[in-house]
Amino acid sequence: MFNTKYVMRKGLALAENEEMEMLSSYAREGWILYKFGTLGYKLKKSNPQQLQYSLDYRNNPDKEYFLYFKEAGWSYVCSIGNTIHIFSAPEGTKPIYTDNDTESEKYVGQYEMTKKIAIPSSLCTILLLILTLLSKYGYIPDIYRKIFGILLIASVIITVYTVIPCMSFYSKINKSGIKEDTKNRSRNYKIAYVLLTIMTLLLVSLFLLSKFNFLSIGNAVFYIIFFICILLGIFICLIK
Numbered sequence: 001m002f003n004t005k006y007v008m009r010k011g012l013a014l015a016e017n018e019e020m021e022m023l024s025s026y027a028r029e030g031w032i033l034y035k036f037g038t039l040g041y042k043l044k045k046s047n048p049q050q051l052q053y054s055l056d057y058r059n060n061p062d063k064e065y066f067l068y069f070k071e072a073g074w075s076y077v078c079s080i081g082n083t084i085h086i087f088s089a090p091e092g093t094k095p096i097y098t099d100n101d102t103e104s105e106k107y108v109g110q111y112e113m114t115k116k117i118a119i120p121s122s123l124c125t126i127l128l129l130i131l132t133l134l135s136k137y138g139y140i141p142d143i144y145r146k147i148f149g150i151l152l153i154a155s156v157i158i159t160v161y162t163v164i165p166c167m168s169f170y171s172k173i174n175k176s177g178i179k180e181d182t183k184n185r186s187r188n189y190k191i192a193y194v195l196l197t198i199m200t201l202l203l204v205s206l207f208l209l210s211k212f213n214f215l216s217i218g219n220a221v222f223y224i225i226f227f228i229c230i231l232l233g234i235f236i237c238l239i240k
Contacts, residue, residue, distance in 0.1 A: 005031055008040040012055065012084065013110075013165035020053040024091075027051040033088070036080050050091040057110045059083050072096060104173045111169035118162040125159045126231065128152040130224050196232040199225055 007026070012019055023033050023041065028050060031043040054074060058065055059082070066076050074087040074096060087096070097106065128151050135145040203225045 003045040005043040005045075006037055006040055007043060013168040016055055020055060023053045023086075024051055027053075027088075033077055033086065035078050036086075051088045052091050052093065053077070054087050054089070054096055056085050056087065056096065057083060057106050058085060059109065061085065069096065107169045107172045111166060111173060114162050114166040114169060118159065118166040121155060121159040121162055122231070125152065125155040126228070128155050129227060133224060192232055196229060199229050199232065203229065 005026075007022070010019060026043055027033070028048055030046055030048040032046045032049065032051070033041055033053070034044050035042040056069075061082075069076065069087050073093045074089045077086045077088050079085045128148055131140065132145065132148040132152055134140045135142060135148055203222065206221065206225070
């Protein structure tokens with residue numbers, strides 16, 4: 001009989017509470033978390049236990065960090081890359097974070113870190129998409145088309161794996177009460193809204209000019225403008 005079990009993760013950034021509850025459920029069945037796997041959790045067979053789990057983010061934590069959790073009744077279990085840490089405690093133990101402000105603080109660092117990658121990768125994806133479309137429709141020599149295509153695929157993968165967690169952390173911060181500077185948020189919202197309005201009017205104008213044969217415009221131009229409008233719309237929804 002196997003004494004270990006491997007359980008896939010759903011995604012800590014998107015389903016943190018569900019993941020922790022899942023681990024608690026397994027503990028009640030006698031499967032106790034002992035280590036992170038590549039894309040999941042490694043559990044070992046033991047006596048059924050009434051455990052609750054809590055996840056925290058801290059880059060390169062020191063001994064005082066773990067001592068703080070221990071004194072609060074939480075035992076260290078495992079980590080991912082010395083950044084994401086899981087602790088366990090008997091059910092009924094007082095939560096580590098007892099209010100919205102302190103709970104949201106743990107997401108701020110992760111949000112700032114993922115944002116530094118998500119924004120450049122998103123801009124790179126837009127640029128590569130534009131270059132790929134221009135190459136496809138003959139505005140750039142076709143020899144570069146495969147190069148742009150390969151780079152675009154890599155950029156999209158990086159963007160997906162950083163933008164989604166970034167959006168999730170941002171949402172958790174706002175729901176918990178810690179928000180970015182109101183004045184900066186308002187300014188960014190206005191800038192994005194003006195740009196979206198301009199791009200939308202430009203898209204409609206070019207479509208009408210092309211429709212009535214006043215101007216000959218390639219499909220690539222419409223795709224690019226439309227894609228930019230979508231990204232601006234998503235950005236507005238995020239900062240509103």
